[in-house]
Amino acid sequence: MAEAQGQRPPGPRSPQVGRPRRSRQALLDAAAEVFVSSGVDAPVREIAARAGVGVGTIYRHFPTRPELVVAVYRHQVEACAEAGPRLLAQCATPEEALRAWVELFVEFLVTKHGLADVLRGDSAGSDALHAFFVDRLVPVCGSLLDAAFAEAGTAPPIDAYNVLKGIGNLCIGAEADTRYEAVGLVQLLVTGVLTGRS
Amino acid sequence: MAEAQGQRPPGPRSPQVGRPRRSRQALLDAAAEVFVSSGVDAPVREIAARAGVGVGTIYRHFPTRPELVVAVYRHQVEACAEAGPRLLAQCATPEEALRAWVELFVEFLVTKHGLADVLRGDSAGSDALHAFFVDRLVPVCGSLLDAAFAEAGTAPPIDAYNVLKGIGNLCIGAEADTRYEAVGLVQLLVTGVLTGRS
DNA sequence: GTACATTACGGAACGCTGCTCCGTAATGCA
DNA sequence: TGCATTACGGAGCAGCGTTCCGTAATGTAC
Numbered sequence: 001m002a003e004a005q006g007q008r009p010p011g012p013r014s015p016q017v018g019r020p021r022r023s024r025q026a027l028l029d030a031a032a033e034v035f036v037s038s039g040v041d042a043p044v045r046e047i048a049a050r051a052g053v054g055v056g057t058i059y060r061h062f063p064t065r066p067e068l069v070v071a072v073y074r075h076q077v078e079a080c081a082e083a084g085p086r087l088l089a090q091c092a093t094p095e096e097a098l099r100a101w102v103e104l105f106v107e108f109l110v111t112k113h114g115l116a117d118v119l120r121g122d123s124a125g126s127d128a129l130h131a132f133f134v135d136r137l138v139p140v141c142g143s144l145l146d147a148a149f150a151e152a153g154t155a156p157p158i159d160a161y162n163v164l165k166g167i168g169n170l171c172i173g174a175e176a177d178t179r180y181e182a183v184g185l186v187q188l189l190v191t192g193v194l195t196g197r198s
Numbered sequence: 199m200a201e202a203q204g205q206r207p208p209g210p211r212s213p214q215v216g217r218p219r220r221s222r223q224a225l226l227d228a229a230a231e232v233f234v235s236s237g238v239d240a241p242v243r244e245i246a247a248r249a250g251v252g253v254g255t256i257y258r259h260f261p262t263r264p265e266l267v268v269a270v271y272r273h274q275v276e277a278c279a280e281a282g283p284r285l286l287a288q289c290a291t292p293e294e295a296l297r298a299w300v301e302l303f304v305e306f307l308v309t310k311h312g313l314a315d316v317l318r319g320d321s322a323g324s325d326a327l328h329a330f331f332v333d334r335l336v337p338v339c340g341s342l343l344d345a346a347f348a349e350a351g352t353a354p355p356i357d358a359y360n361v362l363k364g365i366g367n368l369c370i371g372a373e374a375d376t377r378y379e380a381v382g383l384v385q386l387l388v389t390g391v392l393t394g395r396s
Numbered sequence: 397g398t399a400c401a402t403t404a405c406g407g408a409a410c411g412c413t414g415c416t417c418c419g420t421a422a423t424g425c426a
Numbered sequence: 427t428g429c430a431t432t433a434c435g436g437a438g439c440a441g442c443g444t445t446c447c448g449t450a451a452t453g454t455a456c
Contacts, residue, residue: 044443054406055444065443158382165375166383169367177363184356185364185387192390242414252435253415263414398456405450413442421434426427 024061027051031072039113040069069118070132077136080108084140094147099190101144102167105137106186109171116171138164148194156193163193222259222269225249229270237311238267267316268330275334278306282338292345297388299342300365303335304384307369314369335362346392354391361391 030051034042044065048055062068084101091097109116119133142160149156156163167186174182228249232240242263246253260266282299289295307314317331340358347354354361365384372380 043441045441048406056406056446057404059444060404063444157386158379161377162379162383165371165378166368166387169370170364172367172370173363179359180363181356181360185360188355188390188393189364189383189387190390191393192386192388195386195389195393241412243412246435254417254435255433257415258433261415400455401453403450403452406448408446408448410445411443414440416439417437419435419437421432423432424430426429 027053027058027061027068028072031068035069035072035112040118041114044068066118069115073112073115074132076108077133080105081136081140084144088144088147094144094150095194098144098148098194099187101140102186102190103183105164105167106171106183109168110174110182113175116168116174119168133168134161134164145193154196157196158193163189225251225256225259225266226270229266233267233270233310238316239312242266264316264328267313271310271313272330274306275331278303279334279338282342286342286345292342292348293392296342296346296392297385299338300384300388301381303362303365304369304381307366308372308380311373314366314372317366331366332359332362343391352394355394356391361387 027047030053031047034047034050038046044055044058047068048058051058058068062071080101083104084097087097087100087104088094091100109119119130138160141164145156145160145163166189170185170189171182174180225245228251229245232245232248236244242253242256245266246256249256256266260269278299281302282295285295285298285302286292289298307317317328336358339362343354343358343361364387368383368387369380372378
């Protein structure tokens with residue numbers, strides 16, 4: 001049901017055979033809606049139902065659940081990555097830039113219900129998600145970190161991968177527990193990382 | 199089958215009817231063995247098989263999976279809790295005591311495969327586990343924290359609950375990822391917490 | 397316009413969870 | 427010895443991610 005999303009123009013098309021009738025984008029939109037209303041942990045069946053599609057169709061486009069999650073949040077991660085250099089240029093000090101970027105990252109993780117939970121590369125297929133986050137964001141975090149330590153001439157006490165994953169872990173369960181202050185903890189972690197710098 | 203475990207003495211007993219034939223302790227031992235070999239995420243069926251018992255028997259003693267986990271590690275948590283005051287008395291400074299205790303806690307979490315993962319009270323039944331850890335350990339962590347800040351006359355920037363849960367989160371996935379240095383991150387978090395004290 | 401190869405489609409089915417339920421067997425008391 | 431009480435095992439349930447396959451739609455060739 002719901003044959004909405006007139007994504008595909010009816011006019012003449014390139015000479016390719018049998019291409020997706022329901023575009024990949026339509027599935028992503030449905031998934032995004034479900035993630036907002038039911039959290040990132042929502043069953044694949046629910047997403048399929050929302051898209052008016054069988055589960056098979058989803059798995060044809062996104063072989064594994066985490067890959068669907070990656071696809072949904074890909075351009076948001078991209079935006080976060082691009083914000084790194086920009087903040088470095090805008091802010092008065094590298095430290096300020098690092099803190100601003102971390103804040104951005106945390107807000108992103110905490111906003112999407114349960115995204116942090118699925119970020120941890122726990123065995124099996126979620127490696128894809130983990131890999132994507134890491135590949136795209138570790139270099140950005142690394143350059144911010146390097147910049148913050150450059151003036152002092154010292155090296156960071158820990159590498160960007162660990163900082164990033166540590167922040168991700170600190171955000172787990174943030175929206176499910178009102179007593180838990182993920183933002184504050186992340187700030188303290190950053191403080192710890194920056195300590196002994198200048 | 200496997201009527202082993204002659205736990206129960208055949209002699210005269212207190213006037214109680216039909217008590218557990220396979221003692222609760224036998225189940226805990228089996229669970230502990232399985233947790234070591236297959237991780238804390240091991241299926242209940244596997245534990246039941248190891249104990250030579252049906253799943254029903256396990257659920258009669260431990261209504262929910264997390265409660266079984268709690269029971270298995272209860273006295274280790276107890277030991278960790280008791281170490282708090284002792285370290286405070288032994289160490290030269292409260293800060294040293296805090297760091298030593300945190301180290302103890304982290305080692306405990308990291309050693310048991312996946313314990314940290316199940317520690318986060320993610321919905322449903324694992325509340326029991328979460329609650330036990332929190333109830334027993336938060337006061338200990340709190341007194342260590344207070345002691346570390348007492349001399350400075352300032353208050354900790356965050357409460358013991360958050361510190362504890364933050365440490366727990368940082369330990370998630372520690373043994374599954376060789377690049378991830380949970381211990382280092384926790385130390386940096388503690389540094390961040392202690393910063394601005396004296 | 398018709399026949400064919402190619403592709404996408406939906407959803408039943410599989411294996412795996414944690415957990416419940418119930419007929420059966422063992423136990424202790426009278 | 428008989429009976430109420432309790433523990434027992436494991437089949438069964440619901441939910442998950444994922445796989446598979448018969449069917450339907452599509453584009454191409456004639």
